Amino acid sequence: MLPASPRQAPPLDTRLGIETPEGIELLLRPAGLVPRALAFAIDLGLRGVLLAAGYLLLSGLGHLGTGLAAIGFFLVNWWYAVLFEVLNQGRTPGKQLLGLRVVQDDGTPIGWAGSLIRNLLRLVDMLPFGYAAGAIACLNHPQFKRLGDLAAGTLVVYREQPAQRPELPAANAEPAPFALHMAEQLAILELAERQAELSAQRARELAALLAEPLRVAPEQALARVNGIAHHLRGDAP
Known part of the structure; x- marks a missing residue:
């Protein structure tokens, strides 16, 4: 199977067009440094809360509590992002609040290998201090990739919101x-959805054209079209 092929947008457009082997075009919007940094700060705060809560709960258990706290520290620091990214459609809580998600370069969901690589390489992105290497890489890459993204073949993008139907x-x-037929279904749905943009007379005129095939009187055609449109949308009768 042929891999998805990226199609670059115009220079001032940061969107990335990707064509899948099935011929479906995905339009991704890579997220820049600022929203990614804000998402990371939120996740860092949440991790701090988890670690503080764990320490308070385990502090009274002596050496056993110390050992459990060390295990918890390891799990939170190294598996927090990986588990959320793989099990929550590429979204940690911080990314979810900022409307971001991580995907593979071809637009497919991130997997275990990609998430592990990009998060393990945070150590390199942190060098020499304050995520300087990661920030410089992000600012100098057309899709705002840090070093971990380059190694893992991943991309942080804005999550597309589903369009609200009228x-x-x-x-x-x-x-x-x-x-x-599909074309007939689309025509009925379009007429019903666009009625707010049409005058009442124009809507009745258009619906009257369907009166004969729908087996109703012309004056009843509009109500019939609206009822069929609700049925096509799956609304309960």
Whole structure:
């Protein structure tokens, strides 16, 4: 199977177009240094809260508590980001609050290997202090990659919000009197969704064109179209 091929956007556009082997084009928006730093700061604060809470709970157990605290420190510091990224669609709590997620370079979800590599190499990104190496790499890369991303083949992008479909006019959901082709379904949905943009007379005129195939009187066609649109959306009758 051929790998996904990136298509560069114009120079002033930071979006990255990726075409999958199936011919589907994904449009990704790489996240810059500032939102990534804010997301990291949020995650750092949450890790600090977890470690402080664990220390308070285990401090009264003597040497056993010290050993358990050391194990907890290791797990939180090294597995916090990995577990969230792999099990939560590339999102740590900080990334989720900032609307970011980590993906592979081809737009596919991040896996265990990619997440482990990018997070282990934070040690290199931190050199010589204050994440200087990672910040410099991020600012000098067209997709704002730090060194860990370059090694792991990963990309931090803005999470696309699903488009909200327009509200449909009030009507009881009812099926069409016959099987509809995809083009017919789309036409009915578009007419119902666009009624707020049309005059009442124009909406009735357009719906009347469907009166005969829908087996209703022209004056009832608009209500029938709206009912079928609700049914196509899966609304309860």
